[in-house]
Amino acid sequence: MQPRNMSMSGVVDLAAVKAAGEAKAKAEQARAEAARKAAQGGAPAPAGAVPPSALVFDTDETRFESHVVPLSGEVPVILDFRAEGFEQGRELSLLLERLTLEANGRLALAALDVAANQNLIREFRIQALPAVFAVVAGQAMPLFQDLPSEGEVRGVLAQLVQIAEERFGVIGVEVDPGAEGAAAPGQGAVEAEEPAGPYDALLDEAIAALDADDLDGAVRAYKNVLAADPSNTDAKLGLAQTELFVRVKDMNPQAVRAAAAENPKDPAAQIAAADLDLAGGHVADAFGRLVDTVKVTFGDDRDAVRVRLLEMFEVVGPDNPLVTSARTALARVLF
Template sequence: MSTRDNPYAVPGDTAGGTMRAGVDFGAPEQSRTPGRPSLLDLENGPVAEGLIKEASTASFTADVIQESRRQPVLVDFWAPWCGPCKQLTPVLEQAVRQAGGKVRLVKMNIDEHPAIAGQLGIQSIPAVIAFKDGQPVDGFMGAVPESQIKQFIDKLGGGGDRIGEALETAKAAADEGDSQTAAQIYSAILQEEPDQVDALAGLAGLLFDAGQADKAAALLDRVPAAKSDAPAVAAIRARMALAEQVAALGDPEALAARLEADPDDHQARFDLALIANAQGRREEAAEHLLHIIRKDRSWNDDAARAKLLELFEAWGPGDPATLSARRRLSSLLFS
């Protein structure tokens, strides 16, 4: 659409598409304290509702002008017949979600609601205008690439790694035994980013630890195929696979009795290692497997070493048990 045939141009506007500031869409909101929203309110649930919404001329003051006094609001002017609009909108929505709620997106169909676009002097679409403190402050036109959109949002102060900070908070809560708080944070993240892999894996781990393996598996099924090998996902899947193996191992007391009668009963020691790991005794599990490797490295086609490597993956590369056992394994293999 050209400047000449755009029905939304302001009469007499010769700015060639420049976005004008200072348009008055309504009275300022009274007695509102500016401030950024947090990721979630642990009592009332996530605050991310309405992160992306459709607006009308009637709702523009509330959805854009008033809301922009809390955080930046992007307004996407589009129309159903506009091909570039269809290219831009999903990329724009994804960028807003990744900003973690520090910016909001309002979409306006200019065919149904032409007045606002006319007041702003929109010369072509797609057009995106950013509002802060009740006023339009910046904008761009056309189906720009994702990287440019992210830079635009960062410039508004909508960047930052809120999701990363929330993930760290959730992990800290889980490590301290506060599973309820961790689960609430992971759930809030997933309401903003349904495919957030670390949150999916974290919540699945909490469900698995609570004895809800079926729900944990169902949650992992939501992981996008392209991210199925992510470390957090691999770790929880490894834990679940180990638990299935341990369930078929039998009575640990009987295995301990076998080992006491014959210290070279490597199968009994191997099974006890899996049970120790399932019960959270990682150093003990590693010691059993390292003992087998030291005594008979080739036992059962190198099964002890293979299992130890599997445990490293489940524990994570930074776990103290992983670091200690990996050093000892290296000494056994390369000394």
């Protein structure tokens, strides 16, 4: 497949719509918003020197508005939509990472998993991979939707940096190679050793509730932790597992499996049967059932099945090879 013309004309046209003064005002507004969120404990403000590696990070739909958009008022953010198992796109992703680090604060790179971010897939109207966009001062711009050469990528990124500065007043951030350990955009600060957290008592409360067979109490305790600390790994895993137990505890296994056999395209029937599979330890069966259901459903039905499958990945854990295989299979049926 030959790369298509890598002209940045679309970006220039988009930028030209805005007067220079209006564009710079947007950039200043994004900077102020980033600072406000930082003061409230939200997105870290990009002010001050950061390590180069902090400008290459993973993001998702939740953090897109709260982290990526404000950051784009300081530095052009490349959006790289990725899928596990899409080996053709891996080389492009590695190239983007390398060139972002070489840009020395003039670019940032945010990677998104297509299987987990379907709302953004629809918003950006992505039909196939690879798909690479940029966000500058809150404005989205298409970059690549094919496999370009390194020279073409370098040329486009150079134009992106130039347009960001001239049209939007976005000039990048200061980097400090010796500042490793500083917080990455869209992520919290990393500590060498994690101290005892403020939520240990609530996590203990959840475990005690599970021991007492109080599933509802455990769910409440885990949700209380996540309300204040959405990235708490223990609470996310505990909640996913407990909610699975809640869903299956009153099921009639024979009736559920009979309904699934009779209605192979019914998302509710297949989700219920997959929950039983997972709760019974049949992980591959649960994943396979839902991937097959994604193939034959559309719209909201497909999205409901996909979301439940992603929840199951949380229950099993991202490092499990069955999760890796299922993510690859899901990406293949989605694209």
